[in-house]
Amino acid sequence: MxxxxxxxxxxxxxxxxxxxxxxxxxxxxxxxxxxxxxxxxxxxxxxxxxxxxxxxxxxxxxxxxxxxxxxxxxxxxxxxxxxxxxxxxxxxxxxxxxxxxxxxxxxxxxxxxxxxxxxxxxxxxxxxxxxxxxxxxxxxxxxxxxxxxxxxxxxxxxxxxxxxxxxxxxxxxxxxxxxxxxxxxxxxxxxxxxxxxxxxxxxxxxxxxxxxxxxxxxxxxxxxxxxxxxxxxxxxxxxxxxxxxNHSFPGRLGKLRQEAAKLAVQTKVEGDKTTVTVKVQSLVPHNLPATHPAWASVVLNLEIKGKNLKTVFSDKRVYGRTYQDAQGQPTIFDFEAVKVTEDTVLKPEETREETFTFPTPKDTRTFDIEVGLTYAPLTGPAPFLQLVEAESPQGSQDSVFQPIDIVKRTENVPVGK
Ligand code: HEC
Ligand code: HEC
Ligand code: HEC
Ligand code: HEC
Ligand code: HEC
Known part of the structure; x- marks a missing residue:
């Protein structure tokens, strides 16, 4: 042979x-x-x-x-x-x-x-x-x-x-x-x-x-x-x-991620109160994110910028899973997990509606809504994060600690009378 x-x-x-x-x-x-x-x-x-x-x-x-x-x-x-x-x-x-x-x-x-x-x-x-x-x-x-x-x-x-x-x-x-x-x-x-x-x-x-x-x-x-x-x-x-x-296997890296989701934003200004509804339409034919490693998550960030583009409100939604080990303690490792405690992963081609309510920005005729979907940086118990940091020549600058943008959208909204 x-x-x-x-x-x-x-x-x-x-x-x-x-x-x-x-x-x-x-x-x-x-x-x-x-x-x-x-x-x-x-x-x-x-x-x-x-x-x-x-x-x-x-x-x-x-x-x-x-x-x-x-x-x-x-x-x-x-x-x-x-x-x-x-x-x-x-x-x-x-x-x-x-x-x-x-x-x-x-x-x-x-x-x-x-x-x-x-x-x-x-x-x-x-x-x-x-x-x-x-x-x-x-x-x-x-x-x-x-x-x-x-x-x-x-x-x-x-x-x-x-x-x-x-x-x-x-x-x-x-x-x-x-x-x-x-x-x-x-x-x-x-x-x-x-x-x-x-x-x-x-x-x-x-x-x-x-x-x-x-x-x-x-x-x-x-x-x-x-x-x-x-x-x-x-x-x-x-x-x-x-x-x-192509053998560069686009995923988190590369242009493919711009095709991951569509974001649609609807705003209702009612006097002092404003409600924003974000429709997150996943175009991915599988879970987003894929759930290994178990800490993988995608985050929808919302930021409201009022007078002088100052951020007056921000909030987020996390898409991922949380787990428990055999002792009933939370774990970020799938090899320790025996139970899923929460599952907010975007299912194949799912559309998710998220509602955010906040005080209408003051002293301005318009405000900006910025929504963005990103792969979240590694999060977990501090001792594990410190070990990863110590293992990396880049330390806390290692790419695993950086978010990766997927899609973004900005809208300008009149406050009106
Ligand atoms: C994760 C699996 C995987 C890895 C790793 C991989 N390939 Fe491939 N390769 C494929 C698949 C699948 C195709 C066929 C894709 C298609 O035709 O749609 C392919 C196609 C090819 C082809 C024919 C078409 C082309 O693109 O030229 C060659 C030659 C090739 N691979 C060589 C390599 C070499 C050399 C490496 C390492 C540097 C490599 N592959 C690594 C899966 C892989
Ligand atoms: C001496 C040059 C040479 C080396 C070294 C070489 N290849 Fe190739 N390989 C070729 C040529 C030439 C072709 C034919 C390409 C074509 O038909 O267009 C080819 C074709 C292929 C194909 C396509 C086969 C098919 O039928 O679809 C794959 C896969 C592949 N090579 C993988 C590899 C991998 C993996 C290695 C390393 C382990 C390797 N090659 C090393 C020259 C080489
Ligand atoms: C032998 C196991 C194996 C096979 C087969 C394999 N993959 Fe993977 N793939 C991996 C591993 C492991 C990683 C993660 C690499 C890393 O980041 O450490 C990965 C990463 C990827 C990524 C990047 C994911 C990201 O987060 O950016 C893509 C895309 C991908 N694979 C697609 C494919 C496709 C398409 C095929 C089939 C043609 C394939 N893989 C076959 C093991 C595999
Ligand atoms: C219709 C296009 C499409 C098909 C088919 C597809 N994917 Fe994806 N995939 C995407 C998009 C879009 C993303 C999200 C954006 C990104 O990370 O590039 C993604 C993300 C990924 C990721 C990295 C993101 C993560 O959550 O970890 C992996 C790994 C992956 N896909 C593997 C696969 C595998 C394996 C298959 C086949 C079983 C597959 N994909 C089929 C479009 C596709
Ligand atoms: C069944 C195949 C499979 C096994 C077994 C597996 N992995 Fe993975 N691993 C993958 C794939 C595929 C990816 C890429 C996932 C993605 O990007 O969506 C990955 C990605 C990762 C990543 C993130 C990328 C990186 O390199 O930093 C880590 C960390 C990881 N695996 C750790 C482990 C550990 C630790 C084990 C053993 C306890 C393990 N994996 C066993 C398939 C596997």
Whole structure:
């Protein structure tokens, strides 16, 4: 059996292992060096089966560069992930070291005896192992949707990479094979539908909601339609232009979020009292936000600006979930949660009406209403926030502590007589 890439890279690989053996031979005998050498060996074994994304970059530069900007390329890198992983591993239920990696670095599924390596590299903060990279998707042969969550079946030790093309151009690095899975949501659902670590939540362990019944899905849309938009370009360097798929996976980042919701504002000024009704129409065919990590939330902010554009009133509504653990205490971790205490998530394509009442702004002929929907920054118990902050080179400036705007709307309202 030949691993993918071996035909193109075989000689280089032999060269490398000889070099490795020479290095090991010249190392002074000591436990830490032996451990280090074993680690290098384990990693190269893993990467023989799941070639590192850097190898694909050589010929698929555009795809690589798009993927590199996506959250997927950072799936085991974020301070929030590192910290949450640590909390999970120390928790009473945290015996399965591979659990989080099943989706964050899914090649662990084929190397469960190496889970410690994944943990160590993640904790180190700058893992050289891939997370959700090229081979981790393109070696998936089948997704078993009868399982909860659905499970990917990898073709291990095979030499074929699966993709969307029937009429692929042959190349020297790997064999190609068309698989319809790559144009179906099933591929994505194996990581995005539910989390095994939140199994205690039963039916509420459902990240996307009643997605199958949404208008978007009924009209034939798949996850890829919106999150891997098609364009025309080179699939591999120097090849003919054809239909390709964007690999920057727009979500919280990228323009797609402007298509997440519509905000409509209605105002009733009645003397001293004003009532504003905001209609939040979600255009997303699944829950907004998706409910993993459990602290994820979207916030509707309302601000009223009166005389000299000074804020005279503000209020907000939070869309997310709150949970309780087995002791009845609130928790922000789905792996500790046994019960949902409140659920305000925007359901697929739902329209929610929010009413705000406040004193009519004084000494002004008009006032401004600003409404905006944002992804909320990480919130939770102070000790956890401090740990995340300490883990991040950016400290309190880490991106997890910044809100991300989704859509905004401003209206100017006359106070009238
Ligand atoms: C092997 C598991 C896995 C598969 C398969 C997978 N994803 Fe993901 N996806 C993840 C993980 C893990 C993250 C979060 C990365 C991070 O931020 O740490 C993510 C993040 C994303 C994001 C960014 C979300 C955000 O908050 O901005 C989008 C969009 C996305 N995935 C879409 C898809 C689509 C579309 C597919 C199918 C073509 C897919 N994913 C398949 C694991 C997976
Ligand atoms: C079933 C697949 C799956 C499992 C198992 C899983 N995750 Fe995730 N995780 C995801 C996906 C998909 C996303 C992206 C969600 C989004 O953006 O909507 C994500 C996002 C995250 C994020 C936010 C992005 C980031 O990297 O900071 C954190 C933190 C996180 N997961 C922690 C964990 C921890 C800790 C575990 C183990 C207890 C775990 N996850 C297990 C699929 C999974
Ligand atoms: C989360 C899963 C996922 C990851 C990670 C991923 N891909 Fe893809 N890739 C897909 C899917 C799905 C398609 C087909 C999309 C379509 O046709 O709608 C695809 C299509 C392709 C194609 C053919 C079309 C095109 O856009 O050129 C190539 C080549 C490709 N991927 C290479 C790569 C490489 C190289 C990487 C790593 C840098 C990578 N992929 C990472 C899921 C993934
Ligand atoms: C020596 C150059 C080279 C390397 C290295 C390489 N590829 Fe390719 N790959 C190609 C060429 C050429 C095509 C055909 C593109 C076309 O038909 O437009 C291709 C096609 C593909 C396709 C589409 C297959 C299909 O039938 O839909 C995928 C997926 C893919 N490569 C993934 C990868 C991944 C993942 C890696 C790294 C593990 C990789 N490639 C490394 C040259 C390369
Ligand atoms: C009709 C277009 C559309 C389809 C189809 C679609 N999404 Fe989304 N998705 C969106 C929009 C719009 C957003 C919200 C704005 C944003 O974050 O980009 C979003 C947000 C997301 C996010 C990040 C936000 C969060 O709450 O964590 C993830 C992850 C995601 N979608 C995954 C998926 C998966 C998996 C599928 C398939 C099962 C899918 N989406 C199908 C449009 C779509």
């Amino acid at each position: 030949t691993a993918p890439m071996e035909r193109g890279q075989g000689r280089q690989a032999i060269g490398l292992s000889v070099l490795l053996m020479v290095c090991i031979a010249f190392l002074p005998v000591g436990a830490s060096h032996t451990v280090q050498a074993q680690t290098v060996q384990s990693q190269s074994l893993i990467e023989k089966t799941f070639p590192h994304s850097k190898k694909c970059k050589r010929c698929h530069e555009r795809v690589y560069e798009e993927w590199e900007t996506s959250p997927l390329s950072k799936s085991i890198h974020s301070p929030a992930f590192r910290t949450a992983l640590d909390v999970y591993l120390k928790s009473p239920g945290g015996k399965d070291q591979a659990l989080c990696f099943r989706c964050h670095a899914p090649h662990v599924r084929e190397f469960s005896d190496q889970a410690q390596l994944f943990v160590d590299q993640t904790k180190g903060g700058d893992p050289s192992l891939d997370g959700v990279a090229c081979s981790q998707c393109h070696l998936i042969k089948h997704v078993d949707r009868a399982k909860h969550p659905p499970e990917p079946k990898y073709e291990v030790g095979g030499k074929t990479l699966y993709g969307p093309y029937k009429d692929f151009v042959q190349n020297l690095a790997h064999q190609s094979m068309e698989s319809s899975l790559f144009q179906k949501s099933d591929l994505c659902l194996n990581c995005h539908q539910s989390v095994p670590s939140a199994a205690n939540l039963g039916k509420a362990n459902d990240l996307l909601g009643n997605w199958d019944q949404s208008r978007a899905v009924m009209s034939g849309k798949e996850c890829q339609t919106c999150h891997m938009p098609q364009q025309v370009g080179e699939s591999a360097n120097g090849e003919k232009k054809r239909t390709i798929a």
